[in-house]
Amino acid sequence: MGDDDLIRQAGLRVTAARLAIMQTVRAGDHLDVDDVHRGVRDRVGQVSLQAVYDSLHALHGAGLVRKIEPMGSPARYEARVGDNHHHLVCRACGTVTDVDCAVGRPPCLDPVDTAGFVVDEADVTFWGVCPSCQE
Amino acid sequence: MGDDDLIRQAGLRVTAARLAIMQTVRAGDHLDVDDVHRGVRDRVGQVSLQAVYDSLHALHGAGLVRKIEPMGSPARYEARVGDNHHHLVCRACGTVTDVDCAVGRPPCLDPVDTAGFVVDEADVTFWGVCPSCQE
DNA sequence: TCCTTTACTTGAATCATTCAGGTTTAGCGC
DNA sequence: GCGCTAAACCTGAATGATTCAAGTAAAGGA
Numbered sequence: 001m002g003d004d005d006l007i008r009q010a011g012l013r014v015t016a017a018r019l020a021i022m023q024t025v026r027a028g029d030h031l032d033v034d035d036v037h038r039g040v041r042d043r044v045g046q047v048s049l050q051a052v053y054d055s056l057h058a059l060h061g062a063g064l065v066r067k068i069e070p071m072g073s074p075a076r077y078e079a080r081v082g083d084n085h086h087h088l089v090c091r092a093c094g095t096v097t098d099v100d101c102a103v104g105r106p107p108c109l110d111p112v113d114t115a116g117f118v119v120d121e122a123d124v125t126f127w128g129v130c131p132s133c134q135e
Numbered sequence: 136m137g138d139d140d141l142i143r144q145a146g147l148r149v150t151a152a153r154l155a156i157m158q159t160v161r162a163g164d165h166l167d168v169d170d171v172h173r174g175v176r177d178r179v180g181q182v183s184l185q186a187v188y189d190s191l192h193a194l195h196g197a198g199l200v201r202k203i204e205p206m207g208s209p210a211r212y213e214a215r216v217g218d219n220h221h222h223l224v225c226r227a228c229g230t231v232t233d234v235d236c237a238v239g240r241p242p243c244l245d246p247v248d249t250a251g252f253v254v255d256e257a258d259v260t261f262w263g264v265c266p267s268c269q270e
Numbered sequence: 271t272c273c274t275t276t277a278c279t280t281g282a283a284t285c286a287t288t289c290a291g292g293t294t295t296a297g298c299g300c
Numbered sequence: 301g302c303g304c305t306a307a308a309c310c311t312g313a314a315t316g317a318t319t320c321a322a323g324t325a326a327a328g329g330a
């Protein structure tokens with residue numbers, strides 16, 4: 001299924017900007033809003049930053065992109081959705097790397113005591129230093 | 136050991152503001168900077184907001200307070216440090232609740248493939264709806 | 271008690287993100 | 301294909317947590 005169908009199926013209108021956002025996010029690696037903006041303009045010409053914010057918000061709401069917000073840095077977006085993967089963030093350079101979960105299945109998805117909460121998402125971030133920053 | 140010793144031992148100077156911050160954070164429950172500021176002023180009178188920022192930064196760097204930043208909301212601080220506990224955040228009201236980890240020991244602290252990262256912290260946030268917001 | 275370093279103060283700046291209002295356009299019904 | 305309406309997009313300004321800057325005060329070792 002193409003991006004246009006995915007977008008339409010989510011009840012959103014298909015526009016050149018949104019298709020370009022999907023392509024950019026999919027091709028990139030944990031891009032921030034400016035990265036996405038740049039990628040979109042490379043593909044379809046002038047698009048306002050606000051349109052990128054708005055579209056990312058809509059696409060995120062539809063579950064087509066995932067948003068992560070490592071502490072202290074701007075929001076980043078990725079196209080890998082639905083699976084239960086987590087992130088390694090380098091304290092030195094800020095690089096974000098995907099990592100599958102330790103436990104085979106959603107690991108911490110079931111904390112022993114949920115205190116009555118209805119939990120629908122687990123957001124796991126590992127902090128450390130990446131190989132190239134260890135020197 | 137009292138807060139003054141903890142602070143001194145971390146190589147920081149002991150001031151009324153910092154003692155008040157420790158007390159406030161310990162007495163409170165995932166307070167944001169304004170909450171801390173208010174609590175500090177209640178204890179020792181006028182203290183600037185920037186002093187609170189600065190001291191929280193220093194105390195956090197020393198490992199005396201923990202900082203959490205749920206996506207989309209201002210930073211919050213808590214006094215429970217060193218143990219491996221995580222957080223439940225309510226999507227509706229933003230309440231933060233402590234939760235011990237599913238696995239007995241640091242759970243996701245060892246993702247199968249660390250991609251060469253030296254991991255020193257795992258930050259786990261569960262998103263859901265709290266009991267009182269479920270109505 | 272003195273001195274140096276650290277903490278604190280006031281005031282302004284930064285920057286990601288959001289809000290506001292007006293204009294364009296996707297995509298449905300005719 | 302034509303027109304309509306809501307959604308998407310635009311420009312421009314505001315917000316708000318956080319940080320920076322430069323000067324003043326005070327902690328704590330000599």
